[in-house]
Amino acid sequence: MSVVINLNSPRARKARLSQAIGKIGQNTLIGILILLFVGSIFLGIVYGFRWAFVGGGFTVIFLELILWYVGDLKKLSPEGSSPVDRLSIEVLSLLGKKTSLNPRSVWSAFTGNWQINFLLSHLSLNSDMIGENLSDDEAQFVMDLDTAALLADANNCQQIDVLFVAAAMMQNSKTLEQILPKFKLSQEDIRRVVDLFGRNMSKKIVKHSYGGIGRNWTFGFTPLLDKVGFNLSISIARSNANFGWLMNSVGVKSIESAFISGSKAVVLVGDFGVGKTQSVYAFAQKLIEGNTVDKLAYHEIIMLSATDIASRVRHSGGLERIMIDLFNEAAHASHVILFLDNAQLFLSDAPGSFNAEQILLSIVQSRSVPIILALTSADFQRLKSTNPSLAGLLTPVVLHEMDETGVMRVLEDNALGLESKTKVVITLPALKQVYRLSGRYEQDVAYPGKAIKLLEQSVSFSYNGVVSEDSVEAAVEQTYGVKVSSSSLPEANRLLNLESEIHKRMINQNHAVNAVAAALRRSRAGVNNLRRPIGSFLFLGPTGVGKTELAKALAATYFGAESSLIRLDMSEYAGEGDIVRLLDSGQNKNDSLVLSVRKNPFSVVLLDEIEKAHPTVLNLLLQLLDEGNLTDTNGRATSFKDSIIIATSNALAQSIRVHVANGDNLDNLSESLSDELMNSGQFEPELLNRFDEIVFFRPLNTDELAKVVNLMLNEINQTLSNQNISVTLSEDAIAKIVSEGNDPRLGARPMRRILQRSVENSVANKILEGEVNPGDHISLSATDINFSE
Amino acid sequence: MFLGLFISWWYGPGWRKALVSLKPRLYLLSENLSVKLLLSTLFAPWRRIVTYPGAGLNEKFKAFIDNFFSRFVGFIIRVLVLLMYLVASFVTIIFTGLEIIIWPLLPFIGVLFLVIGII
Numbered sequence: 086m087s088v089v090i091n092l093n094s095p096r097a098r099k100a101r102l103s104q105a106i107g108k109i110g111q112n113t114l115i116g117i118l119i120l121l122f123v124g125s126i127f128l129g130i131v132y133g134f135r136w137a138f139v140g141g142g143f144t145v146i147f148l149e150l151i152l153w154y155v156g157d158l159k160k161l162s163p164e165g166s167s168p169v170d171r172l173s174i175e176v177l178s179l180l181g182k183k184t185s186l187n188p189r190s191v192w193s194a195f196t197g198n199w200q201i202n203f204l205l206s207h208l209s210l211n212s213d214m215i216g217e218n219l220s221d222d223e224a225q226f227v228m229d230l231d232t233a234a235l236l237a238d239a240n241n242c243q244q245i246d247v248l249f250v251a252a253a254m255m256q257n258s259k260t261l262e263q264i265l266p267k268f269k270l271s272q273e274d275i276r277r278v279v280d281l282f283g284r285n286m287s288k289k290i291v292k293h294s295y296g297g298i299g300r301n302w303t304f305g306f307t308p309l310l311d312k313v314g315f316n317l318s319i320s321i322a323r324s325n326a327n328f329g330w331l332m333n334s335v336g337v338k339s340i341e342s343a344f345i346s347g348s349k350a351v352v353l354v355g356d357f358g359v360g361k362t363q364s365v366y367a368f369a370q371k372l373i374e375g376n377t378v379d380k381l382a383y384h385e386i387i388m389l390s391a392t393d394i395a396s397r398v399r400h401s402g403g404l405e406r407i408m409i410d411l412f413n414e415a416a417h418a419s420h421v422i423l424f425l426d427n428a429q430l431f432l433s434d435a436p437g438s439f440n441a442e443q444i445l446l447s448i449v450q451s452r453s454v455p456i457i458l459a460l461t462s463a464d465f466q467r468l469k470s471t472n473p474s475l476a477g478l479l480t481p482v483v484l485h486e487m488d489e490t491g492v493m494r495v496l497e498d499n500a501l502g503l504e505s506k507t508k509v510v511i512t513l514p515a516l517k518q519v520y521r522l523s524g525r526y527e528q529d530v531a532y533p534g535k536a537i538k539l540l541e542q543s544v545s546f547s548y549n550g551v552v553s554e555d556s557v558e559a560a561v562e563q564t565y566g567v568k569v570s571s572s573s574l575p576e577a578n579r580l581l582n583l584e585s586e587i588h589k590r591m592i593n594q595n596h597a598v599n600a601v602a603a604a605l606r607r608s609r610a611g612v613n614n615l616r617r618p619i620g621s622f623l624f625l626g627p628t629g630v631g632k633t634e635l636a637k638a639l640a641a642t643y644f645g646a647e648s649s650l651i652r653l654d655m656s657e658y659a660g661e662g663d664i665v666r667l668l669d670s671g672q673n674k675n676d677s678l679v680l681s682v683r684k685n686p687f688s689v690v691l692l693d694e695i696e697k698a699h700p701t702v703l704n705l706l707l708q709l710l711d712e713g714n715l716t717d718t719n720g721r722a723t724s725f726k727d728s729i730i731i732a733t734s735n736a737l738a739q740s741i742r743v744h745v746a747n748g749d750n751l752d753n754l755s756e757s758l759s760d761e762l763m764n765s766g767q768f769e770p771e772l773l774n775r776f777d778e779i780v781f782f783r784p785l786n787t788d789e790l791a792k793v794v795n796l797m798l799n800e801i802n803q804t805l806s807n808q809n810i811s812v813t814l815s816e817d818a819i820a821k822i823v824s825e826g827n828d829p830r831l832g833a834r835p836m837r838r839i840l841q842r843s844v845e846n847s848v849a850n851k852i853l854e855g856e857v858n859p860g861d862h863i864s865l866s867a868t869d870i871n872f873s874e
Numbered sequence: 875m876f877l878g879l880f881i882s883w884w885y886g887p888g889w890r891k892a893l894v895s896l897k898p899r900l901y902l903l904s905e906n907l908s909v910k911l912l913l914s915t916l917f918a919p920w921r922r923i924v925t926y927p928g929a930g931l932n933e934k935f936k937a938f939i940d941n942f943f944s945r946f947v948g949f950i951i952r953v954l955v956l957l958m959y960l961v962a963s964f965v966t967i968i969f970t971g972l973e974i975i976i977w978p979l980l981p982f983i984g985v986l987f988l989v990i991g992i993i
Binding site for chain 2: 137141153162296298301302303304
């Protein structure tokens with residue numbers, strides 16, 4: 086199948102000519118035209134009419150050229166409806182006189198074009214990588230053009246621009262379809278950037294009409310409102326802001342229809358960040374562009390601030406006076422809608438606010454001025470109970486938290502505004518990260534407010550003019566004081582070898598280590614429930630068998646530092662009232678569980694001896710394991726979704742000991758031990774079922790304890806390495822220490838104390854007595870080991 | 875090389891564009907001068923500067939005079955702008971008419987000027 090693009094067609098030739106002339110050529114032609122015109126007059130005066138005609142002739146010819154360029158070449162309208170007839174000047178000129186047109190050769194011709202840069206920079210992709218993975222089949226390019234036409238149609242563009250063709254080639258490439266997921270991207274993301282491009286272009290092209298010269302002549306003057314209030318409409322018109330998608334959102338349509346249907350007072354009800362103020366801005370844009378019914382067209386929205394008004398009051402009674410004057414002025418002007426953002430500040434006597442309920446009531450009753458109030462659900466409920474007459478006169482428009490699609494659209498609109506203001510590029514993966522991280526770490530504000538806030542903060546962390554996922558992570562780390570960067574999580578390779586990493590500092594307990602490692606791998610691979618903690622484990626077994634050590638090893642290997650362990654002795658939470666200490670929001674200056682996790686969410690939370698906690702505390706644990714969050718005493722939720730929860734207990738210790746003494750393999754007894762645990766009644770079955778794994782630890786045998794001694798000796802040697810001294814223990818010395826340190830009730834726990842008493846003291850004495858100098862090596866045998874020292 | 879392209883546009887879409895340009899030009903003019911709005915508010919007070927009558931006869935009379943004056947000022951200014959619109963529309967119609975007539979002759983005019991000048 087041959088490509089049906091004729092690059093020698095009149096349109097293609099015109100495109101190349103247009104590109105060659107460009108903006109500079111156009112200005113040069115206009116300059117020459119002016120010079121010729123002035124020159125002909127001058128020549129006519131000085132040398133007579135003949136020269137004037139010569140100059141005039143050239144002037145007319147240049148005028149025709151300019152008219153041709155401006156009227157035809159510069160825009161080059163589509164000649165038909167087929168994709169080829171709709172190709173833009175840039176596409177045609179970039180293709181030049183190519184004989185072979187396939188996706189790969191076309192991509193190569195497009196490389197470096199600003200639209201390609203827009204596409205790639207927003208997707209964080211490399212041009213060479215794309216080119217290598219495109220087909221060299223000419224028939225494929227014909228199909229790509231059909232897709233490009235559909236993309237242009239979806240964006241209300243008559244011409245098929247470079248970006249549409251490029252995006253179509255990427256979308257249709259089977260190879261890229263397989264590669265994109267490696268970059269955390271999908272075909273849908275390409276379409277998203279195309280959409281972003283379309284909106285960016287329409288934002289530049291659309292010329293707003295603000296009603297013409299006579300618009301304000303029918304409206305009154307508003308000197309006081311201009312001084313005290315903030316005119317949203319004028320600010321939008323001046324800054325050319327664009328609230329795009331939000332203008333057609335349900336919220337804005339509801340406000341509009343409330344006013345159209347005759348309401349004079351609308352109350353926007355919704356949580357912080359749900360988009361009350363943004364919706365009013367979008368409504369203001371709609372009105373000032375005249376994009377509404379005649380009754381509302383060109384009305385201006387003026388926002389009043391309680392703090393600003395209060396600061397202008399000089400004497401008692403002044404507040405009422407200024408409020409009445411403001412409302413009268415708005416009513417008289419006839420084109421003003423007043424907006425009371427944070428309207429609760431006008432409805433209470435709290436500091437920074439004042440109570441204007443009665444004034445508002447009379448204004449709303451008189452229906453003399455349209456008014457919009459913004460209140461949280463709680464404040465609106467309060468108003469209903471304190472002033473039901475006022476609340477009853479307001480038309481409520483309830484704004485709900487947006488879903489992901491809505492938030493992403495709002496973020497994209499905001500990103501376009503931020504890009505043109507700050508000259509940075511905000512990548513699509515960065516926007517997705519903004520959505521994800523703001524949802525996870527900002528619990529007090531609703532979407533899209535929290536996402537917009539994080540996006541704005543991320544711009545300060547741009548690198549080389551690009552706001553990437555790293556910028557967003559840096560902003561989160563700075564703002565919330567939490568570690569979220571991917572570098573704080575283990576690499577996949579390390580995760581695959583988690584068992585061997587853990588065994589570098591832990592002896593045996595293979596079953597326990599394997600169970601934990603497998604659960605963590607499942608989590609990292611994203612096959613577990615993302616709404617719950619990374620992993621949750623109940624470690625059971627006698628004292629001194631390595632339960633705490635495994636928790637520490639996990640903190641060190643999974644989160645990179647042993648300090649990422651938040652350890653709570655649950656015997657301290659045996660009372661019902663102790664629950665408050667876990668959930669304290671900071672007023673009592675306690676470092677509660679929620680505060681510790683909020684500060685460092687990437688942690689292992691070790692709940693030691695959980696059986697000693699009060700049942701109320703255990704119920705709280707149910708919520709934590711189920712929903713992945715806890716709510717503090719201030720009602721603020723803390724996410725545990727980035728934490729590993731480990732609870733330890735000595736339950737079944739005796740039973741495990743008996744099984745081990747009988748030579749039973751614990752690996753085969755997990756099920757029966759779990760049943761035994763259920764039947765023991767020590768824990769509620771629903772709690773046990775919430776854990777990802779119940780892990781049984783068996784007591785260590787003599788050989789394993791000897792290995793533990795060697796591990797501990799390594800730690801001693803590490804300390805001594807500062808003095809360049811090393812210690813080794815003979816086998817009989819190790820056996821002696823194991824025999825002394827092994828306690829059936831306490832497991833390996835006394836071992837460290839025994840080692841300190843014998844080895845460390847012995848070495849210390851030798852150093853002090855001058856028997857050992859830096860660079861020396863000490864070998865201790867059983868005879869050197871003295872536990873009485 | 876591009877002469878054919880130029881001629882085909884000049885006597886084709888280019889001339890057609892000149893022919894249909896009158897309507898959008900007049901529309902733009904009426905939009906910028908708010909003609910529709912000025913007609914519907916021809917007798918409205920200027921910038922809504924009005925005074926409200928008090929209880930006494932004097933105040934009522936004073937308010938009547940003030941409001942009459944405000945409406946009069948509004949009427950005069952609006953009529954002036956509407957007249958301006960009529961003049962501008964007339965000029966636009968004439969200009970567009972001349973453009974339609976001169977357009978096909980312009981390439982010849984350029985050549986003719988050169989011929990006259992050189993000969």
